[in-house]
Amino acid sequence: MKFILRMAWRDSRASRRRLLLFSLSVVLGIAALVAIGSLGANLERAIDDQARGLLGADLIVTGRNAPGPEVEAHALALGAQLAKEKSFSSMALFPTAQNATRLVNVRALEGGFPFFGDFVTVPADAPAKFRAGGDVAILEETLLRQYRVQVGDTVKLGETRFTVIGSLQKLPGESSALAATVAPRALIPMDRLEATGLAERNVLVRHRLMLKLPETLDPLAVENEMRRKFRAERLGFDTVAERKRDLGRVLDNISGFLSLVGFVALFLGGIGIASAIHVYIRQKITTVAVLRCLGASAWQSFAVYLVQGFALGLFGAVCGAVLGVGVQAGLPNLFKDMLPFDVEFAIAWPAVARGMGAGLVICLLFTLLPLLAVRKVSPLVAIRSAFAENVGAGRDPWRIAVGLFIVAAVYGFAIWQTTRLRDGVGFASALLVSFLLLAALAKAVTWAARRWFPKQLPYVVRQGVANLYRPNNRTVLLLVSLGLGTFLMLTLFLTRTTLLREIEFTNGGGRPNLLFFDIQDDQIDGLKAASAAAGAPIIVHAPIITMRIAALKGRKVDDILRDQRGGAPAPAQGGPDAEAEDRKGPGGGQARLPGWTLRREYRSTYRGKLESSERVVRGEFVGQVAAGEAVVPISVEEGIFRDMGLQLGDEIEWDIQGVPMRTKVTSVRAVEWRRLEPNFFVVFPEGVLEGAPKFHVAAVRARDSEHSASVQRAIVEAFPSVTAIDLSLVLQTVDGIFTKVAFVIQFMALFTVLTGVIVLAGAVMTGRFQRIRETVLLRTLGATQRQLVQIQLVEYLILGFLAAFVGCLLSVGGNYLLAKYVFRITPSVSILLLAAGGLAVCAVTVVTGFLSGRGITNHPPLEILRQET
Amino acid sequence: MLKVQRLTKTYATAAGPLTVLNEVSFELGRGASLAIVGPSGSGKTTLLGLCAGLDRPSTGDVVLAGESIGEMSEDARARVRNAHVGFVFQNFQLVPTLTALENVLVPVELRGEGGPAAEAEAEALLGRVGLGERTDHYPIQLSGGEQQRVALARAFMNRPKILFCDEPTGNLDGATAQAMVELIFGLNHERGTTLVLVTHDPELARKCGRILRFKSGAVVADELTG
Incomplete structure (x- = not known):
């Protein structure tokens, strides 16, 4: 062993810089894994440390209807402290910003919420002022920035002007980035809600009852008891334990995904190392043969280089760990806005x-592949160099075993990270298929x-092209490493383009781009007039009636649900049991129905004819029926038609706000949901629902963003309870979310690309040792430096172009x-983006190639020969 | 010391089996010296490789220092080489990453016998071949003749019972070659080593006690030089 270690150390003398360069191939992959793993552990710790602050209460009860007085009485009897919240979407109007309007999430709060965790505002005394009451509001920070609102300015919500007393930085249990992007929050005291006139007219109010329980009570036990006791109220429950579990699951998924991106970098680095070691070992064959002549066993000579491989992996792992820890120190800043809690490094x-372990294992496995050839070096090579050519030739069962082990390691790692067999196998297969495709x-x-x-x-072009297929060429290595990196990066960019173009598409062709909802029956005519006066007449208008399914194909919904659960009592809507139920299917030998299709509240409309965003795919659409029709013909959207296992002619009995109505499915529609138009799962004919309590949704087309703003201003001023969604806002939202997520993914993908560059540099440096004699020979025979540079340029350009192209x-x-x-x-492809990406990869290849190979062409042949031999 | 019995080596080629060594037999006693001569491609180096246990014969056997190595595994032959054999190659074959001293030490370190005593002996051997001041030099810093002298010191480091030399002066100029030959034979006499060398040089061959002349894989003459 002593000899092996000593020989490994001495033998590495002339190659240490090269070996270090090889080890750099895995540094970034290991750094990525360490950074993500460490971040994941920090997040887990933060969740544990701030557990109660994640929810702000011990138990939160939610519902579409306010929890009844008996629920409150039950909670008070337990000794709980209560806080209440009503939230809904509405328009905010900013008088100081020329009456600009914006969709916000109004939160009317009452009580001491949050009971735990930090309610952070600027200035810090805003929560105290808020609890003191009055017409005061705390607004999301982005709103203050966007509309240049100062503390002390006013914001109009419904009929009331509120004084802004602070900007909201943090509320327990909520991620500020996502909340701010989708619908910025506007907090107002509960007792001022009525005066706004918004709550009564809004049908999409979400109620929350927050409980702080005495220390002696277990929130889960309280939850279970309340679930059982108030089943009829269809309430949802949330506890710290459940929130922790859900958050943990989400974060596991994210860190698992990012780890996989990092693993691609490590995998690429492994390929780079295998390739470099292959060349390195070929240069060591004579040394190995001499050692064999002098009495070294096959194992001893193999072990000398295995020790070098291990040391190289260890060095890479240590450097990767140090870099990873450094990167991880910065990662919480990237995630900061997206997390509902603070993360400390x-x-x-x-x-x-x-x-480090994963890196070391991958490094060793990939090093072993070329190293195994050392065992086969014959001592005869010392006296006959021709024998060196046969080293590594022929089938070696150990090489096959190591190859299989690498495949198993890739699959094992992917499954470990994704924690799901299907996802892990999918990822590893995709990676291997991409790898094999690129290699092929x-x-x-x-x-x-x-x-x-x-x-x-x-000649120079021919020489450059010949470099692609000559012995020890780098074509496979570079195409795989750079191609895979390019593929990952560009896929992210293209997906972003696809998503944004899809939304932009919906804005074309005179289609509606501004949607008004929460319009009451008595407002619709006035709104039509106001909208037309503002230059944007209503293009599409639909009445909406809320209803639930009472019976399907002659069977009561409760019976179907009970059968599907095997006789157990029904779970509450929105609770975890209900979710689990949704994931399961029905039983009893029949096709199982997703529970949500039976329990949900349907918002349906009635129409005489179909809109342009929908078309009948089966049956016949009936637009009108006479009042008093016993069984009303309806049209069902094809997705839910399939989910519910319906057939044409099947009967559905509806509970329309207490009134039963029998219907029959007579047509199935395909609906273009992506268009910003009122679309529905179920469409009734005209003639039966006109008298039902309803509200309206209407869509108009604004010429541009300024026109859109002025139309919104006009409508919101006249009808404060009406809410508007601007397509540009949706675009902005999607872009905002994507940018935040994509940045993190791209940051990780960058590790892969940089690894590709390092592998490239390593390959060129390795090639330097391989090709130096040829270059020197060409110089000796009279090749000018310009010609030598041109040969390199042709080779790198072809390789860069091919990697970029593939x-x-x-x-x-x-x-x-x-x-x-x-x-x-529909996928969108940006030729400009692809061209820019391709050019960048070409440029990186050529520049790295030249930088790594510099010095070969501009020195006298003799000088180089003396240095390199 | 060395007994070669009906040694045959055949390689499979595209054109069919190629016999490069055919039924060669001879014996060599302790302290004797043998030169193997013949034209290129006559099988000299193949015979040397088989005698030294670098390869396995197709048929026949080699008994080296009392051990039959023909059927031994590669690792067992490596052990025999380390214990009994020294080598000097035409192109020196020093390990380029080791200094002169470290190159000389390799055979004993392979046995796990390194240490100050071994180093002192290696330095003495290097002094004996005239390189006492160059122990820390790497092969690239030495001339061809110096490299071959380091190789000779390495060959004697494990006190071999038999020394195999493959064209030891083939890459050296006349004067350097002459000095090298004197060293080889000088050390051979000092240490009582059996010597087998392959050469094209008739002068060098005549310095040996016996000459085997080869042609087309077979011994065509076995001469004692007296």
């Missing part, structure tokens, strides 16, 4: 060890370059698959 040693393409390129060698072209093609494929199967939209 601390080194999570188990995560560091796991990252690279092989095809080398074959094609040899097959259609451009004999007529100038990466672009794969990213187009990846974007297509994501668009079709994940987002279910």
Whole structure:
């Protein structure tokens, strides 16, 4: 052993810089794993430390209707402190910003919520003022920034002007970034809600009752008791334990996904190392043969280089861990806005060890592949160099075993990170397929370059092309590493383009781009007039009637649900049991129905004819019926038609706010949901629902954002309870969310691309040792420096172009698959983006190639020969 | 010391089996010296490799220092080489990453016998070949003749019973080659080592006690030089 260690150390003398460069290939992959693992551990700790602050209360009861007085009485009897909240979407009007309007999430609060955690505002005394009451509001910070609102200015919500007393920075249990992007929050005291006139007219009010329980009570036990006792109220419950579990699951998914992105970098680095070690070992064959002549066993000579491989991996792992810890220190800043709690930086040693371990294992496995050849070096090579050519040739069962082990390690890691067999296998398979595809393409390129060698072209071009297929070429290595990096990065960019274009598409062709809802029956005519006066006449208008399914195909909904649960009592809506129920299917030998299709509140409309965003795919649409029709013909959207296992002619009995109505499915519609128009699961004919309590939704088209703002201003001023959604706001929202998420993903993908660059640099440096003799020979035979540079340029340009081209093609494929199967939209491809990405990869390849190979061409041949031999 | 019995080596080629060594037999006693001569491709180096246990014969056997190595595994032959054999190659074959001293130490360190005593002996050997001042130099810093002298010191470091030399002066100029030959034979006499060398040089061959002449894989003459 002593000899092995000593020999490994001495033998590495002339190659340490090179070996360090090889080890850099895995540094970034390990750094990514350490950073994500450590961040995950920090998040977990933060969740534990701030557990109660995650919810702000011990138990929160939610419902579409206010929990009844007996619920409150029950909570008070337990000794709980209570706080209440009503929230809904509405328009805010900012008088100091020329009456600009914006959709906000109004939160009317009463009581001491949050009981735990920090309610952070600027200035800090705003919560105290808020609790003192009056017409005061705390607004999301983004609103203050966007409309240049100062503390002390006013904001109009419904009929009331509120004085802004602070900006909201943090409310327990909520992520400020997402809340601010989707619907910025506006907090007002509960006792001022009535004066706004908003709550009564708004049908989408969400009620929350927050409980602070005595220390002696277990929130889960209280929840279970209340679930049982108030089942009829269809309440939802949330406890700290459940919130922790949900958050943990989400964060596990995110960190698992990011770890996989990091793993791609590590995998690439492993390929780089295998390739570099392969070349390194070929240069060591004579040394190994001499050692064998002098009496070293196959194991001893193999062990000398295995020790070097291990040391290289260890060095890479340590550097990766240090870099990873450094990166992790910065990561919480990236995530800060997205997390509903504070994260403090601390080194999570188990995560560091796991990252280093994974790196070391991958490094060793990939090092072993070329190292195994050392066992086969014959001592005869010392006296006959021709024997060196056969080293590594032939089938070696150990190489096959190591190869299989690598595949198993990739699958194992992916499954471990995703925690789901299907996802892990999917990811690993996608990675291997991409890898094999790129490798196959690279092989095809080398074959094609040899097959259609451009004999007529100038010497430098021919030499550059020949470099693609000559022995020890870098074509496969570079196409795989750079291609995979390009593929990942461009797929992200293309997906973003696809999503944004999809939304922009809905804005074209005279389609509506401004939607008004929460319009009461008595407001619709006035709104039509006001809208037309503002230059945006209503294009689409639909009345909305809320209803629930009472019976399906002659069976009561409660009976169906009970049967599907096997006789157990029904879970409350929105609770975890209900969710679990939704994930399950029905039983009794029949097709199982998703519970949500039976329990949900349907918002349906009636129409005489179909809108342009929908078309009948089966049956016949009936637009009018006579009042008093016993069984009303209805049209059902195809998705829910399928989910509910319906057939044409099936009967559905509805409970329309207490009034039963029998219907029959006579048509199925395909609906373009992506268009910003009022679309519905169920459409009734005219003639039966006109008398039912209803509200309206209407859509108009504004010429541009200024026109949109003025129309909104006009409507909101006249009808304060009416809410507007501007398509540009949706665009902005999607872009905002995507930008935040994409930044984190791109940050991780950057590790892959940088690894590709390092692998490239390593390959070129390795090639430097391989090709130096040829370059020197060319110099000796009279090649000018310019010609040598041109040869390199041709080679790097071809490699860069091919890597970029293949990466672009794969990213187009990846974007297509994501668009079709994940987002279910039409994929968009930006040629400009692909061209820019491709050019960047080409440029990086050429620049890295030149930087790594510099010095070969601009020195006298003799000087280099003396240095390198 | 060395007994070669009906040694045959055949390689499989695309054109069919190629016999490069055919039924060669001879014996060599302790302290004797043998030169193997013949034209290129006559099988000299193949015979040397088989005698030194670098390869396995197709048929026949080699008994080296009392051990039959023909059927031994590669690692067992490596052990025999380390225990009994020294090598000097035409192109020196020093490990480029080791200093002269470290190169000389390799055979004993392989046995786990390194240490101050071994270092002192290695330095003495390097002094004996005239490189006492160059122990810390790497091969690249030494001339061809110096490198070959380091190789010779390494060959004697494990006190071999038999020394195999493959064209030891083939890459050296006349004067350097002459000095090298004197060293090889000088050390051979001092240490009582059996010597087997392959050479094209008739002068060098005549310094040995016996000459085997080869042609087309077979011994065509076995001469004693007296």
